[in-house]
Amino acid sequence: MEAEFEALVIDVAAAPSAVPQPKAVKPVHERSAESTRTKQATTSNPTAAMLQKRLDKTFAEDKKRILDGLETARGCDNSPKGFVDPVCLPLMYLLNAHPDYVTTSSCSGRIALFHSLTSEGGSDGGVKRGNLKARGWVFVSHELLTDRQKSEIVESMHNPPITLDDKCEQAAAAASAQPSEAQEYQAHVGESTTFSPPSYGELSLKCEPFVMHVQCRTMESAKTLLSAAVSDAGFRNSGVVPPGARIMVGIRHAGLSLDVPLILGDGVAICSQDENTSLMSRQYLFELLTLSNQKLTENFRRIGILERAVAKRIGTEMTAVEAPSS
Incomplete structure (x- = not known):
C-alpha cells in the first residue's frame, strides 16, 4: 500500500501542472520608462523630418544665390575684399560640386599690417577702423612676400611718423581727387607697401592662416567635412554650429597665426629712428616678415592636404576648374 502511494506521488510531481502560471509583471518604473521611450521614438522622427525639410529649403535657396554670385565677374564671397582667393578655388569648386555643401566665405591666408585704436588709447570705445583716426588694413598680401616687399616695409617703418593732423589733411586732399579703379583696387588689397607709420594708436604685423566657412545640408555631411579638416588635414580649431536655420562648418587652425605689435598706443615703436639701434x-x-612667410608656406601646404582629404571623404573626384574670368 505504501509503495503504491509513493508511486502516485511521483507521478503527480512529474506531470506538467495544469494550473496556468502567472506572467512576470515589470515594475511600475520600468513600464513608465519604456512608455516614455516609445513615445519619444514615435514623435522624434516627424520632428527631425520637419527640421530637415526646413534645412533643405534654406540650403537650396542659399546655394543657388551663392553659386549665381560666383558666376559674376571676380566671383562673389563674404570675405572683406568680396572675391575668392585663387588658392581657395580648387577646394571651393570641389565642395560646391557636391549636393550637400556650399562655401560661404574664405581666406587663403594673409600677411598684413593693421592699424587700430582702442579705448585705452583715447578712442570712444573698442577697436576703430575705416575712418580718419584708424586706418585699418594698411597693407595686405595673400601671397608670400618678396625680399623687395620686405625691404620696403622695413624702410617704411623707419620713415618719419605721420601725425593725426597730417593724416586728416592727406585724406581731405585725396577726397578731392578721383582715383582710378586700379588705384582703388590697389589700395583695397594693400599691394603697395609705400606708407608712413602713424604716431598714434597701434600698428600690428599679422599673419592669419586659412579659414573657410561651409554651409552643409545635413549634420552627417557636416561631420564628414569636419573629419577631413581635423583628423586628416590638422585644422584643429575647426567646428560645427548645431542645426538652427543653417548648419555651418568653420575650418581653421590658429597655430599658424602671428600677431606682433610694431607700434604701441603711445607711439612707441620697435623700429627706432636712433642710428645706434636702427640696424x-x-x-x-x-626676420619677423621672414617668419610670416614660413607660416604662410606651411599654411598653403595644409590647404593642399585638405583638398585631397575632402575629395577622399566626400567621394568627389578632383578636377581642374578654371576661376571665373574677370
Missing part, C-alpha cells in the same frame, strides 16, 4: 630694429622686423 637692430631693421633686422628684427625683416
Whole structure:
C-alpha cells in the first residue's frame, strides 16, 4: 500500500501542472520608462523630418544665390575684399560640386599690417577702423612676400611718423581727387607697401592662416567635412554650429597665426629712428616678415592636404576648374 502511494506521488510531481502560471509583471518604473521611450521614438522622427525639410529649403535657396554670385565677374564671397582667393578655388569648386555643401566665405591666408585704436588709447570705445583716426588694413598680401616687399616695409617703418593732423589733411586732399579703379583696387588689397607709420594708436604685423566657412545640408555631411579638416588635414580649431536655420562648418587652425605689435598706443615703436639701434630694429622686423612667410608656406601646404582629404571623404573626384574670368 505504501509503495503504491509513493508511486502516485511521483507521478503527480512529474506531470506538467495544469494550473496556468502567472506572467512576470515589470515594475511600475520600468513600464513608465519604456512608455516614455516609445513615445519619444514615435514623435522624434516627424520632428527631425520637419527640421530637415526646413534645412533643405534654406540650403537650396542659399546655394543657388551663392553659386549665381560666383558666376559674376571676380566671383562673389563674404570675405572683406568680396572675391575668392585663387588658392581657395580648387577646394571651393570641389565642395560646391557636391549636393550637400556650399562655401560661404574664405581666406587663403594673409600677411598684413593693421592699424587700430582702442579705448585705452583715447578712442570712444573698442577697436576703430575705416575712418580718419584708424586706418585699418594698411597693407595686405595673400601671397608670400618678396625680399623687395620686405625691404620696403622695413624702410617704411623707419620713415618719419605721420601725425593725426597730417593724416586728416592727406585724406581731405585725396577726397578731392578721383582715383582710378586700379588705384582703388590697389589700395583695397594693400599691394603697395609705400606708407608712413602713424604716431598714434597701434600698428600690428599679422599673419592669419586659412579659414573657410561651409554651409552643409545635413549634420552627417557636416561631420564628414569636419573629419577631413581635423583628423586628416590638422585644422584643429575647426567646428560645427548645431542645426538652427543653417548648419555651418568653420575650418581653421590658429597655430599658424602671428600677431606682433610694431607700434604701441603711445607711439612707441620697435623700429627706432636712433642710428645706434636702427640696424637692430631693421633686422628684427625683416626676420619677423621672414617668419610670416614660413607660416604662410606651411599654411598653403595644409590647404593642399585638405583638398585631397575632402575629395577622399566626400567621394568627389578632383578636377581642374578654371576661376571665373574677370
